[in-house]
Amino acid sequence: MIKQFLRCVIVVATLVSASSQSMAAGMLRYATIGEPPSLDVQMSTATIVATIGQHMFETLYAFDSKYVPQPLLVTGEKVEDGGKKLVLTLRQDVKFHNGQAMTADDVVASLKRWGEFGARGSLLMKNATSVTASGKNEVTIVLSEPNGAWKNLLAYPEGGPAIYPAAIVSAAGNKPLEPKDYIGTGPFKFGEWRPNRYVELTKFDGYVPLKTAGDGYAGARTASFDTIRFVPVPDVGTRVSGVQAGDYEYAEFISGDLYDSLKSNAAINVHRNGAPLFGLFFMNSQSGILKDNFALRRAISAALKEEQALSVSFGPKALWEADGAIYPKGNPWHTQDGVKNYNVGDAAKAKQMAKDAGYTGQPIRLLVSTNYQAHFDQATVFTKQLADAGINVQMMVVDWATLLKLRGQGDQWDIFVTHHGFVPDPLLLTFMNDSYAGWWKTPEKAKLMAAFTGTADPEARIKIWAELQALVYEQVPAIKVGNAYSYDIAAKKLKGMGESTVLWPHFWNANY
């Protein structure tokens, strides 16, 4: 009797399992850590928005695997008037998901909205005196001053200038697009968004890929999957079990303690992110004890042993490196110029430096959120290290939404903790932005920034960036914790993902 019952259970379970597998044919299921706030990539800098959105929305340029911007929706450009006039020639074979052909009017409307309301639009467009359709397939941007980062800014999709149809983008204004308006030019189009269940994209049959081979985000994009489902699976253990059980083909942000065992698992591929994240402890340059007191900031920096915080928060050595340079080794922007006081952890020296800076034990308020475990771990380690150096740090632990609100109020904190994703141009770094919380704005910075944005010569820009990095270590607007490489896992059958991701995983040119 019991044997018969068990036999029945096995047969039913096998059938159920088989039907689940067949349903997934042609479908890629991606277990995400959470849900996107919207999929309007122009308006949000959330990683998950870019990860999903890049499949639907495209920018005029796209980064190749070496982080060099290559034409995507344009065929090329002319740079005139010493870099102040950019004439972009658009491709003529690009269609939106609603069937309309992409025209210069769409590009102009999208760039204007991005410039006015987009998360990163002002970096380029604040100096734009005009953006016009100078032909059916030609757009001209005129700047009051040259901007050496213009192509990188047009290529970076996170909070970047995605191209939408003019009618949609003009109607949306400063409000994030609604799902019905998710019309782009990418190889996948919007399917359905079921709150808490999934965001579904489907293959766009009208997509015309470039003739050049796919390289990073650049070149030909070919969709093999009929459907991609991004499923929120908040628990990391469930994401891992889900891939092992065949319920998902891809899962992101796996915890460091599982790295070694998953790396040796024959049924799973591990994809380490090619571009590191890095924690940042921002100093308050607007008010409070750290305002203008660069010497005290350097004392704080000298007290920290960053590798301890990295080890606690990320685990295996393969997933982090204690490097004070803002850009990782191998990247064209990498330089060790000016890096000092990094990973020193000298309490006695820091104590003396703090005393010399006039510090007498006043409390320093450190604002940190519990939503990101790494932030909290790093803040805890640093608070202990600073206490050893006689620096009195008081942690203010709040949730992320509260932190975002409080950090806008300069009188509420002295240091706040966040992290930064890899950005392909230093201009995109948050601490380079005068109005970003922390409000680092000094004459020395302004002078170097003017020189940095004023030239398009790559070598000159790299040289000026080295000086800017040295200034970061001199004035300490923020302390970099170190490079952290997140990693994802994929089912063995998923091909075409490469060794590591460029910025975020993408599933055009991938297949089973």
Add this chain to the structure above:
Amino acid sequence: MGSYALHRTGAAIATLAAASVIIFFFIHLIPGDPIHVLLGDTATPDQVDALRAKLGLDQPIILQYFRWLANVARGDFGTSIFFQMPVLKVIGDGAETSILLATITMIWITIIGVPVGVIAAMRHGSWLDQGLSGVAMLFASIPTFWVGLYLILIFAAWLGWLPSSGYPSIFEQGGLANLRYLLLPSLALAAPNAALILRLTRASMLDVAREDYIRTARAKGIRPMRVILRHILRNALLAVVSAFGFTFAALISEAVVTETVFALPGIGQLVVQSILRRDYPVIQGIILVTVVLYLAVNLLVDLSYRLLDPRVELQ
């Protein structure tokens, strides 16, 4: 009975009105706002102010409350700031998962907790009773997430019999077969609750068994099984039914951990995520619906006392 029901319903409506004030104002007292969550890390103060005005969050709080109340009275719970969808649609989506999960869990609890509790009481003091009580204590003590993760590991990752996580609606492709997604989470959720119901059933049975009328029934020569089922169990169930009411309501609103572990799109997870995102209309909607649910379940439990025990007078 009719006037009692009317009286209880009136009291429920008053409770609801008081709850609506507390819900609205307490939620808006939490620091942080949805605009920052929506616009992300790099939003400028101008962008934040513009969107806040567009969503009406710059209006005085009293005005926002009465506007919300007037809309709710018309059945309009507003639009989710995060999902840009009607709140009732967002809640409805989660409610399907939560109600089905709670129902299946209640079935497990009933078919495991009550009969095993009766058996333990019948064999009071024996090794079987002690063994069953021990196992119940064990399951009541083990955290749900731990049971859940091991169920996933064994039945999904190793054996591949059941899905590891998620839940596609029964109204989607797969139909009722999609209920298999709820088997493991309902078992995880049932484990501690069934253990508690088991212990409660056992204790109530033992209490009732000591009553004089049970001794009388036995003295009259009524068959032992009839005494147990007809006289002891029926009277013992009064306390158990009360617990059922609370358990069902709690399963809908408090299954957060299980929903997180099994990535279920239920109400518990929705409310936690909505609080983190400061999605006020969704939080207000869920809490209001939950209050209504609690009031309704308790009302039903109160009314069911009369059916179980005619001596109970409803006033």
